[in-house]
Amino acid sequence: MSPRLHRVTGPLTSADAHGIRALARAATQSDAVEPLSEQPLLWLTGAGPEIHHLILGDPSAPVGYAQLDLRDRSQASAELVVHPQARRQGHGSALLDALADPDVPVDVWAHGDLAPARSVAARRGLPVVRELWQMRLDPLTTPADPMPAPEGITLRAFEPGRDESAWLALNSAAFAHHPEQGRMTRTDLDAREAEPWFDPAGFVLAESEGRLLAAGWTKVPPGADEGEIYVLGVHPAAQGRGLGRLLTDWMLNHLAGRGLRTAVLYTEGDNTPAIRTYRRAGFERSAAHVVYRL
Incomplete structure (x- = not known):
């Protein structure tokens, strides 16, 4: 059975935010790059109504998470992460499907430009529209x-x-x-x-x-x-x-x-x-x- 997708608008509870941070730490340890940038982490508990949280599985110990920023309805942005032990099970694609909006283009960050993210993007035919360098x-x-x-x-x-x-x-x-x-x-x-x-x-x-x-x-x-x-x-x-x-x-x-x-x-x-x-x-x-x- 596929894990349930929870949708929350605005700030999360402290328990759910703790679960997302633990998920992000697990991904960082596995990938050597942080999957969520600073602002999405701050928005876990400090988000306004334009910030949407998509939590896959038990919010206190999720297998996947995506955050959608809809402050600009003409160009939304998103970041997502899947737990290392739950990858290659379609969870990343499920989150992308949940983020997709026929009326609003959504820019999705792939931190570190890792091979798994490139593979998913290639399968879905997603173009690269921006590149941020770390120097x-x-x-x-x-x-x-x-x-x-x-x-x-x-x-x-x-x-x-x-x-x-x-x-x-x-x-x-x-x-x-x-x-x-x-x-x-x-x-x-x-x-x-x-x-x-x-x-x-x-x-x-x-x-x-x-x-x-x-x-x-x-x-x-x-x-x-x-x-x-x-x-x-x-x-x-x-x-x-x-x-x-x-x-x-x-x-x-x-x-x-x-x-x-x-x-x-x-x-x-x-x-x-x-x-x-x-x-x-x-x-x-x-x-x-x-x-x-x-």
Whole structure:
């Protein structure tokens, strides 16, 4: 008998969220890549009515899970995971069938671009519509001298309770065409500030005459041996002033100062200027995450 499919809109109970996290951990241990990204994990208990959960089997110990983001009815997105011990039984296809909507195109993430996901996509004829690169710098070393800021530019740390609105405005402008980052809300930002990894000392703002022009945000989960250049945003009006390179240099110095030897970041596979900047700093592509259109 096929496991029952449960559909839930909005936040899950803590018990069901615990079951999904355990499923994701099992997949991570098996595949060496996390099947669900940060935002879907936050939405397990913090979702709004546009977030739909599809749980295959007992919600406290599911064999499969998919999350559908319908905030944009013209272009939905989804992520899914099947327990390693329950694969090759049609559960992935069942979740894809449940995600399919004849009126709304659904973009489905395949983290790590793993062979099983490629096989399922090939059988269903799903095209790749996007590629997200992970880039890695190893070893991470501190430059001899920090890069000087351009004239008129000052750097300072993000101040919780003061800088949220200005940063969100910058983020929206810098990532206006980005399907995830550009949608970040105050609720999303507050959720990240509440995470144990959040450290305002690793969140730098570049200003000119009190106006926020760029920001660089690092992320180091507790106990991690590598740090992440989490978000790097430059206002379109401030492009070409070297702020991306300046903040990249600052963030690498910050991560090295914490004793980390590896830095990672994520960037769109077709973002040539960003990839050029990161390669100049020593990063190289280390993995890819792809999006299939359902």
